[in-house]
Amino acid sequence: xxxxxxxxxxxxxxxxxxxxxxxxxxxxxxxxxxxxxxxxxxxxxxxxxxxxxxxxxxxxxxxxxxxxxxxxxxxxxxxxxxxxxxxxxxxxxxxxxxxxxxxxxxxxxxxxxxxxxxxxxxxxxxxxxxxxxxxxxxxxxxxxxxxxxxxxxxxxxxxxxxxxxxxxxxxxxxxxxxxxxxxxxxxxxxxxxxxxxxxxxxxxxxxxxxxxxxxxxxxxxxxxxxxxxxxxxxxxxxxxxxxxxxxxxxxxxxxxxxxxxxxxxxxxxxxxxxxxxxxxxxxxxxxxxxxxxxxxxxxxxxxxxxxxxxxxxxxxx
Ligand SMILES: NC(=O)c1ccc[n+]([C@@H]2O[C@H](COP(=O)([O-])OP(=O)(O)OC[C@H]3O[C@@H](n4cnc5c(N)ncnc54)[C@H](O)[C@@H]3O)[C@@H](O)[C@H]2O)c1
Numbered sequence: 001x002x003x004x005x006x007x008x009x010x011x012x013x014x015x016x017x018x019x020x021x022x023x024x025x026x027x028x029x030x031x032x033x034x035x036x037x038x039x040x041x042x043x044x045x046x047x048x049x050x051x052x053x054x055x056x057x058x059x060x061x062x063x064x065x066x067x068x069x070x071x072x073x074x075x076x077x078x079x080x081x082x083x084x085x086x087x088x089x090x091x092x093x094x095x096x097x098x099x100x101x102x103x104x105x106x107x108x109x110x111x112x113x114x115x116x117x118x119x120x121x122x123x124x125x126x127x128x129x130x131x132x133x134x135x136x137x138x139x140x141x142x143x144x145x146x147x148x149x150x151x152x153x154x155x156x157x158x159x160x161x162x163x164x165x166x167x168x169x170x171x172x173x174x175x176x177x178x179x180x181x182x183x184x185x186x187x188x189x190x191x192x193x194x195x196x197x198x199x200x201x202x203x204x205x206x207x208x209x210x211x212x213x214x215x216x217x218x219x220x221x222x223x224x225x226x227x228x229x230x231x232x233x234x235x236x237x238x239x240x241x242x243x244x245x246x247x248x249x250x251x252x253x254x255x256x257x258x259x260x261x262x263x264x265x266x267x268x269x270x271x272x273x274x275x276x277x278x279x280x281x282x283x284x285x286x287x288x289x290x291x292x293x294x295x296x297x298x299x300x301x302x303x304x305x306x307x308x309x310x311x312x313x314x315x316x317x
Pocket of ligand 1: 017018020038039045063064065078081082083098102120122177179180181
């Protein structure tokens with residue numbers, strides 16, 4: 001039985017002071033839950049949750065998920081992990097530890113408590129895919145020894161751990177494979193394409209494209225993504241995932257740059273640099289499973305979601 005007798009739950013959000021985690025904390029509190037936001041502040045910021053610090057149902061905890069944790073909760077959203085290449089390549093050993101030891105520690109906690117646990121996995125488990133769009137059945141094409149491997153393989157191993165805890169210990173697990181997400185509270189210096197382009201456009205600096213700029217990505221607005229994660233957490237126990245959560249709308253980097261220029265009214269020029277190692281050429285989710293199992297599909301088109309994102313960056317930089 002749940003620790004609470006009512007619908008109100010005590011929910012742990014690891015990485016809760018990060019971009020996605022802070023929006024998730026907002027939404028869980030809005031629904032009346034108690035939220036414990038855990039973060040080591042590697043890429044997360046107190047500012048992302050400053051507006052919640054006085055909330056009676058909110059608790060902020062400094063902790064590193066690579067160390068065990070003993071608290072009492074009903075549900076765990078495991079989001080702790082730097083998500084942008086600049087940040088996760090800064091200390092690659094720590095990145096793998098965060099994914100793998102973090103998963104072991106949070107799964108151990110969930111096992112002790114009989115709590116349900118959701119893993120924020122990633123489209124990077126598909127690597128540089130030779131199947132397009134990617135369905136959950138696709139096993140991926142990941143370089144195990146490259147500069148991105150600390151993240152890609154760390155997340156793949158975390159998925160393995162989730163499914164082994166499920167099979168071996170009967171744990172209630174949910175695995176979401178998150179595709180590129182953008183929105184307010186992204187770190188301005190995280191080097192991700194949406195934040196890069198917006199910051200460069202707002203500063204009137206050249207907008208940097210890699211290769212020919214024809215490689216494509218899909219972009220999901222943060223509100224849609226959080227809705228998908230919460231639907232997955234609240235889905236029936238037999239729905240374990242992995243489930244792709246992302247926006248299938250596909251844009252080339254050049255199209256994105258033009259859109260950002262237009263919406264910021266920037267005169268920045270586009271400049272082209274060589275492609276970084278292992279950069280995927282195409283990435284688009286097949287979201288059939290999320291639609292069928294969760295009744296979920298993104299609602300916010302790119303042009304619409306960019307507006308609040310640009311407003312946020314205007315005040316942040
Ligand atoms: N944003 C995306 O487009 C995207 C795409 C795929 C997957 N994801 C996954 O979603 C999760 C959240 O991503 P985000 O975009 O909010 O990134 P983020 O960097 O803003 O948030 C990650 C948070 O985890 C914290 N953290 C890192 N290592 C930690 C540790 N060892 N112990 C405790 N906290 C730690 C950071 O300080 C930060 O607050 C990550 O697991 C990421 O891999 C995000």
